[in-house]
Amino acid sequence: MYDSCQLFSTFLKEGTLAVYENDIEFYTFSLDANSFECKDFETIRKALLEVNSSSNLRLDDGVFSLEFEAGTEHWQPDFKSFFHKDIESFLRACIKRRSVPNQYCILDRKLSESDATNPILTKISIISRWAKLLDDMADHTQDNGIFVFFVHSKQGKAKPYEISPFIKYQDLDSLEFDCDDKRYNHLHDSWHLNDAHEKDRQSVMLVSFAEIMSSLKDGENPFVAFLANTKKFHDRYCENYDIYVNRFTVDGQLREIDEQHLSFVGKLQDLVSSSQTKAFAIPSVMVAIGAFAKTDNILGVVSIIIGVIMTKALINKSNELIKENLEHSKDTFDRALGQYVKSRQEVEEVSDHAKTAQSKLHTQLDNAKLSIDFIDKMSNRMLFIGFAIAFVMLLSILKNAYPLEFLSIIEFVKENGKSVIDWLAIQGHELESLRIQIWDSNFFYFIRN
Secondary structure (H helix, E strand, O other): OOOHHHHHHHHHHHOEEEEEEOOOOEEEEEEEHHHOOOOOHHHHHHHHHOOEOOOEEEEEOOEEEEEEEOOHHHEOHHHOOOEEOOHHHHHHHHHHHOOOOOOOEEOOOOEEHHHOOOHHHHHHHHHHHHHHHHHHHOOEEOOOOOEEEEEEOOOOOEEEEEEOOOOOHHHOOOOOOOOOHHHHHHHHHHHHOOOOOHHHHHHHHHHHHHHHHHOOOOOOOHHHHHHOOHHHHHHHHHHHHHHHHHHHHHHHHHHHHHHHHHHHHHHHHHHHHHHHHHHOHHHHHHHHHHHHHOOOOHHHHHHHHHHHHHHHHHHHHHHHHHHHHHHHHHHHHHHHHHHHHHOOOOOHHHHHHHHHHHHHHHHHHHHHHHHHHHHHHHHHHHHHHHHHHHHHHHHHHHHHHOHHHHHHHHHHHHHHHHHHHHHHHHHOHHHHHHHHHHHOOOHHHHHHO
16 A cells, blocks of 8 residues: 555656646646556556546656646645645645644645655744744734734733734745744643633733733834744743742732631621620619519519529620630631741741731730620629619518517617728728728618618
């Protein structure tokens, strides 16, 4: 089995052009029959028809004559890009299709895919690959093949760039590429990698492309200038992407700090709200005391004492638990932010942000403790007032029920109480004010009457 493409290329590269009619693109090539290892005429004829349906092969006196028409409609489906009259048409075709065909033959240069290492063919292959990448990057491709880019600046404005990917053959000799296949593959793979950061990488690459384009001189061919700066384009992309990744890492850490701060603030608010909810029991108890104070029985006194004791115990127990939770929350938050305060990546911005969040939460914790302490003080006052009212009610009940005995008890307390308080005052000067308050007031007069 013979390679039909190779047989056809042999006629074009080694044969002699005997007839050419430009109007109908009709060609006749003659070639010595000894140029083929295969001597079977029918095999060669069928192989040539597999490439071009208009192929007509003749053998006269040991010389093959191949006639064919080069119109597009005559080439078989797999060989539509096979025949090229000259190197310029081949260059345009490769740029237009964004790649070099697998099988081709260039008539004027006698070149085919077997000559892929030819310097000109190598340059054409590189150009077509870069044209493919630019085509992928472009926001829009016009009907005339011009690539249009809209690159957003830091100010949010979109600046358009236009590049015509076509290049004259005369510019190929002077064109020098400074980017190897490894860098090209890196850029190509980065653009087409489908993951969570695809849009971010593409945005960074477009910004890097805009930086190259903005440095062009007036009158300079953008495509030629880009091809001459592909290494710079690659390096700028790598540099900009590293900056973006670092910025993304920093922003991510800042978001983590804020999220943790908000989470702990929410827990803090829940704890304080829980304490405040229980604090509503204080005015309820005071209302109940006021209601029972109107009654004149022992049951009211007992109810007041039990109510204030239970409310006080409930509030104290709850606040003790809340204070423990506040201390635990503080330790947990300090440990959570410790990694950022010390900054794993030595990023000062992250460390400062963590310290600020830590300071704010400590202040909020202190305020929460003050709020809970205030509720404790209010519950203590509630207990004192409740007991005082209960005591006064008890005295009133005893006075009404046993008036003579009650007056005797009062006189006894009055006669002996002063000496007891004087003795206590000697033990501590702080009781002096209490002594004066009792004996200089009309307290006992109120009770007697």
